Amino acid sequence: MQPIINVSEISKTYASGFQALKSVNLSIDKGEILALLGPNGAGKTTLISIICGIVNPSSGSVTVDGMDIARDYRAVRSMIGLVPQELTTDAFETVWNTTSFSRGLFGKPSNPKHIEKVLRDLSLWDKKDRKVRELSGGMKRRLLIAKALSHEPRILFLDEPTAGVDVELRKDMWQSVRELRASGVTVILTTHYIEEAEEMADRIGVINHGEIVLVERKDELMRKLGKKQLVLQLNSALDAIPSGLAQFGLELGADRNQLIYTYDTRAERTGITSLLSAMGAAGVSFSDLDTTQSSLEDIFVDLVKASR
């Protein structure tokens, strides 16, 4: 697929001397939802800010739809909507005015119908004549999204869009994002909620210490790194793993009362049947069993630890 955004060798060293990004390469496909995951200070916001023209990169280049973000800034920026991480709003304006202002700023002719639709979709319509400072935090977050959507962007950056938004509205928001994607909008979101990435994203990028640790299709990532564990609750504690079971790479769990078998869900044969019969032969009996699959969260924690 044709990439719509191509980040090449982007580095950023802030005036303080801190290097926030180290030669980042990333290509984003047209129409996908890409989730950027990473711990606090990883460089997610910095990367987004560079693409959107808010931060100057120290080196490297970015193209959007084949155009350089600096040289063709006008064409590039009119395609992009940005929802910043910080709740920065014009406190004294009304919801309606500040949303219409955004549309004008991006050079689009006024279109009250569209503004109305956006505000309705984000459950802000009944607040349209309110001053922004009278809104709650979650409403302000949605207002920022409305502002970004007011000018009908082809690419939408959401920097932690659901921080501070309640569960129900979060679900609505996810739904809206999916609808946007269905209409052909490319969405890049950052989040700390792994479930959000798991729920929403087509691809997941993990960024840590200013480096992209991995970018992978979500399903592949889950498959590749998704290990399953079988936990067997034993009837009596073991001192050591019986030699007859050595080939399975077992671990002894809690109080030597558990046997833990890790297997790969992708493998053709999981080896569970042979394990159970080998246990029978070795005279190890169990009272209960349980399987767990590593979530994206585990994968993420592992990755971040590994790159530390």
Next chain:
Amino acid sequence: MNYRAVWAIYRFEMSRAWRTLMQSIVSPVLSTSLYFVVFGTAIGSRIPQIEGVSYGAFIVPGLIMLSLLTQSVANASFGIYFPRFSGTIYELLSAPVSPLEVVLGYVGAAASKSILLGVVILATAAFFVDLHIAHPILMISFLVLTAVTFSLFGFIIGLWADGFERLQVIPLLVITPLTFLGGTFYSIKMLPEFWQTVSHFNPVVYLVSGFRWSFFEISDVDVTVSIAATVAFMLACLAVISWMFKTGYRLKN
């Protein structure tokens, strides 16, 4: 040219003025009236005519300039400083607008407000003194040129300031003294020779003198010199602003 963006910014800034109508219009009118009562009427009645113009009338152009300068700088610097302070500048930086369009929007709005203010003060002054404007078109041109120039200057300060104190410092420490020493309330010809020479380094002298000439055809310096000096200052401000945008100075990390 993204005219819609210019218009959006302009309207946004003007609506801010309406919200703060009290500060924007009423308080300068009030303070100007006070100047008239104190300088024009109370003290002015004891001062003889200056070059054939009554003292009350003589100070009108100076007073308008005083408000025009301070308000242009205050409006324009606050206009761009506030989004930087609150963080809403992100939207401006990520929008498809050129520096010129940003300047047109912000400076245009700030200048419009000061021009409006200048006209209101002029009308207020007409209550106190008998005014005769010799060159109305030139007078308006000076009004506009000065409002634009000092709004540009204010814009620079708004970009440069990194705290509210700094925002106040230049108007307080530079603009106000220069205006008071720039022949607002007197003709610099009244000064000793040495201070007359020093005054020629004060750009406000050229503004006030040229502006006053458009009213009464009396001036401290030749009116063409006044115009040239003001235009030169305007170009200098434009050059500084375009440098600031080019380097992202205080705008981008």
